[in-house]
Amino acid sequence: MKKRSKIFRNYINGSMLPDLLTTLIIGISIESKSSDDFAQFIKLIFLLRMKTLKCIYWRILEKFRIRSKVQEYFIDLANLLFISLWILHLFACFWFFVGVHSDPENNWIVANGLNESSTSIKYLTSLYWSAVTIM
Amino acid sequence: MKRAQSIKSNLSRFSQMQQSPLILKPQNFATPLVRRFIQKLKKNRDFKPNNEQLELLNDKSVVIDPKNETPNFPMNYLEITSKIISKLGVLHPYDNIKILLDILHFLLIIFYIYWMPFEICFNVKLNDGVYGMMLMFFACDILLNFNTVTFSSTFLCNFFLRHIFTMASS
Numbered sequence: 001m002k003k004r005s006k007i008f009r010n011y012i013n014g015s016m017l018p019d020l021l022t023t024l025i026i027g028i029s030i031e032s033k034s035s036d037d038f039a040q041f042i043k044l045i046f047l048l049r050m051k052t053l054k055c056i057y058w059r060i061l062e063k064f065r066i067r068s069k070v071q072e073y074f075i076d077l078a079n080l081l082f083i084s085l086w087i088l089h090l091f092a093c094f095w096f097f098v099g100v101h102s103d104p105e106n107n108w109i110v111a112n113g114l115n116e117s118s119t120s121i122k123y124l125t126s127l128y129w130s131a132v133t134i135m
Numbered sequence: 136m137k138r139a140q141s142i143k144s145n146l147s148r149f150s151q152m153q154q155s156p157l158i159l160k161p162q163n164f165a166t167p168l169v170r171r172f173i174q175k176l177k178k179n180r181d182f183k184p185n186n187e188q189l190e191l192l193n194d195k196s197v198v199i200d201p202k203n204e205t206p207n208f209p210m211n212y213l214e215i216t217s218k219i220i221s222k223l224g225v226l227h228p229y230d231n232i233k234i235l236l237d238i239l240h241f242l243l244i245i246f247y248i249y250w251m252p253f254e255i256c257f258n259v260k261l262n263d264g265v266y267g268m269m270l271m272f273f274a275c276d277i278l279l280n281f282n283t284v285t286f287s288s289t290f291l292c293n294f295f296l297r298h299i300f301t302m303a304s305s
Contacts, residue, residue, distance in 0.1 A: 060238060119257055
């Protein structure tokens with residue numbers, strides 16, 4: 001479709017709303033304070049961009065015309081690694097979130113003596129837990 | 136008789152239009168070919184006709200400004216922007232620039248998809264500059280999407296069917 005009116009209509013009916021929402025989310029991220037829980041959770045709407053991510057991924061693959069089997073295997077491997085690492089990361093974050101929002105004196109963070117540790121150590125510990133549990 | 140009456144009515148209409156201060160449309164006076172010629176003349180950069188010349192061509196589409204004695208074309212910002220947009224042209228989705236922007240878009244989405252859960256759960260915040268840059272990029276992407284060619288489903292169906300049949304025949 002080369003006509004602007006058709007492109008406009010097609011975009012409005014298609015992915016304009018998720019694109020607008022996710023852009024708004026970035027705007028909210030600038031304004032929000034880290035203590036505001038509602039503003040923090042609204043950011044999850046950004047996951048709507050996963051659809052755009054998929055479209056862009058296929059467009060890039062089409063452009064570079066990946067035909068051979070070896071290339072396909074490498075791309076599949078990269079996909080698998082990306083998805084599994086992302087799920088691990090999600091579970092690690094969720095595990096830490098549960099620890100923070102449960103009983104302040106009796107949670108896994110206090111039990112492991114991580115209360116005063118840096119964020120990176122907390123993250124690595126929860127990532128280790130999720131890796132051991134899932135894999 | 137009828138013809139004489141129609142000529143009379145046309146003449147009276149013509150005199151009324153000449154007296155009225157409103158913007159007069161060229162289609163009332165000129166044949167389509169002449170009209171096209173007048174429009175081309177107006178767009179010409181090298182030669183711009185003055186009012187007398189336009190009047191000689193029987194063009195009454197301009198309101199003559201007595202101070203400047205130049206045609207006062209009804210141009211507003213909307214017309215100017217629409218002209219600029221029409222000159223820009225549309226982008227092809229497999230164009231090199233578009234693919235480069237897509238790769239950047241892809242990397243930004245992956246970065247934020249990883250960063251977002253970390254930000255929510257660990258209460259850490261990125262630098263505002265990074266957010267501003269992302270906001271700018273995504274906003275520009277929306278504007279760019281209005282200017283990018285898309286494939287209709289019928290086109291894709293025809294394309295793939297043809298592709299399959301050519302493969303099968305070879």
